[in-house]
Amino acid sequence: MKLRTFGLVTAIGLTFSAGAYAENCLDGCPTGDNNGQTITRPIYTLKNNAKTKFADWVAYHVTQSTISGPSRHRDWKTDPDLNSANTLSPSDYKDAHAVIHTDRGHQAPIASFSNSPDWEMTNYLSNITPQASDLNEGPWxxxxxxxxxxxxxxHDVYVVTGPLYESYFATLPDSSKTATIPSGYFKVIAEKQADGVHASAFIMYQDAGRSDNYCASEVTVSQVETKSGLDFMPQLSSSASYEMKHSLGGLTKQLGC
Structure with missing residues (x-):
């Protein structure tokens, strides 16, 4: 079995123990349902859900060194570190775009890691969900x-994104597996500044219009926690956490709203 070394961390394969790449999460990765497998890679950490076949959340750190690389291709692959029964394969997406009008939507976006040597890991299907084309190519x-x-x-920005399952959306038309397609998505964007952590959160749904303004979908981090069942930045002090999570728009202006 091949050993891979990243800096001072050596492991077998790409599934690491907690903390191996803690820099993917700001003040701790999300906590909540303990079921499923957590995988940490150089450019993201995700928690796979064997029942839905998609990640409950994907956390990643965007810096000047990870962006602005060349255009990268989309070469879809089954996640090599997951049991094939717990995730999808490229064939499961057959006819999805034609029938239910979805793209293979990245949770950790390929463009945010186009300058990383590990950019191809964004194309593992554990980091993908069937996302409505108008949403994926529009406000998202x-x-x-x-x-x-x-x-x-x-700036250095930390992001956690993931699916919501509040209503039925669609079924993959030619998949050999039963997968639960999300009805919507959340994105929590945070930055550690001199006076503490500032964050903005957004929720968008699969019926979003291509021309919709993403700013109109901003919510509080607390609202995302309620809908997702997750606790974001669990290592942040309780007083700082409460103020940040219940305030709207910590990074509103910075994100162009």
Whole structure:
């Protein structure tokens, strides 16, 4: 079995013990349901859900060194560190775009790691969900672009994104597995500044219009916690956490709203 070394960390494969790449999460990765497998890689950490076949959340750190690389191709692959029964394969997406009008939507976006040597890991299907094309190519893409625009100004930004299952959306038309397609998505964007952590959160749904303004989907971090059942930044002090999570718009202006 091949050993891979990243800096001072050596492990077998790419599934690491907790803390091996803690820099993917700001003040701790989300906590909540303990079921499922957590995988930490150089550019993201995710928690796979064997029942839905998608990640409950994906956490990643966007910096000036990870963005602004060349255009990268989308070469979809089954996650090599997950049991094949617990995730999807490329064939499960057959006819999805034609029938239910979805893209293979990245949770950790490929453009945010186009300058990383590990960018291909964004194409593992554990980091993908069937996302409505108008959402994926419209307000969701513009919000991800706003994050990168802010990072270009010299900022380090931490993001956690994931699915919501509040209603039925669709079924993959030609999949050999039963997968629960999300009805919507959340994105929590945070930065550690001199006076503490500032964060903005957004929730968008699969019926979003391509021209929708992502700013109109901003909510509090606390609202995302209620809908997702997750606790974000669990290592943050309780007083700082309460103020940040219940305040709207910690990074509103920075994200172009």
């Amino acid at each position: 893409a513009r919000l991800e672009g706003a994050v990168r625009d802010y990072v270009k100004q010299g």
